[in-house]
Amino acid sequence: MIQGGKNLHVPIPENGRVIDLGCGPATWTMDMATDMSTVNFVGIDISPIFPTAIHPRNCSFFCENILTGLAKSQPDGCYDVVFQRNVSAGFTAQDWQTAVREAYRLCKPGGWFESVESDASVHDAGPKTTLLFDFMLRSMGARLVDPTAVRTLSQMMIEAGFVDVQVKEYSVPLGEWGGKLGQLWKQNIGAILETVTPHLAKAASKPDSHIREMVKDMMQNETKEHRAYQTIYVAFGRKPSSE
Template structure:
């Protein structure tokens, strides 16, 4: 079942696409992050349990890949909700205990106040401005039950250095510039902890994990590099004509800067993305 709620923030701020290719990339990103960052788990902390009768929210669910994966691991009495500002990527079919709702993380339904026992959210660096991040954390706090837990996964950094990584550094610099141009926080991975505390959460913890990038790490590193490349290529059309990620004199005419960077990732040993998992609790 799908429901619609009034949108609260301007979707034009969202940098990425909602195409079929992007849906496929998000599904593969879920698999990669689950393995590389969560060690095969869906819930980061081992002592956090989802028990029968509980209610779980996947905020900014996208394709619903996380909530659908969770539905295969938990009791069918658990109510699972995937929420996103756009229903474009919602799956056509899903288990009976899973519901998808079109709503903004900055303006969730009033009836959800103190509804959920556990909330998951991943990668909104390309979606929220600084002001919206503060509002979003307050909304998550509102809809979480006292004693409930949130986990937020966000990009921390990817700062390749060295003579053999010039193009990679250029790609990342342009990506960060685009985010800042749109009003997003390029350093959201550093600031969510403060937003969470200001919203009222307690026991706010962060764990910075290394997600391997490049062929030197084996299949997992290859998957990470390919997903990163696809994510950055989504940005290319948005930058045409204004010094974006298109062909530059450091690449051949048939290559984009992103493709050049992808080659560097495969030839570099020990390259990784830093991903932060934040966990916090709403006081009783």
């Protein structure tokens, strides 16, 4: 919905190969494999939370860490598309450079890399919403994670060797003012804030109960009173065909 009905911005050839780096529970991977039965999809994640028994026949998974390299299971230049989404909450600036270089290695000559991320900022929000996201950024900073690195991802891709690099930005409404999409994004953000409440409390030097009350007020009031939104960045580029 955010991307106007797209699941991907780059072309996948018939009988091509696609790898999803940081696939998580593999919702995207399996949806794509179901829609494109002639394409081979591979999902990689550091946590084995992807399905091991029931999944499309053109879909397989490996439990590996993309930041330590995938050379043991994935040889150089074997994928038409390398895809990555929602990893910015765990990547340092150095991690991003490592991941982009690994994506370049995995791409076939002429293959594409696409990354979809939020920078964890919220705009035009109420005071409690703004403060909660500030606590989130502080918590990330304590782990040397800088989610704003996604704003310069296109430059990192160019430095790694990608060409035809483009960036598309999508504004995502947070709250009822954005219709169905805004309501779904509100549910998503609410679930995230609930999950990371202990981390936010530590960053704020407050008890967990204080953060929960802030989240409750945000969900019940501020998302209705303010036209808050976030930005999703989609960066994609191609490995030169001459390699």
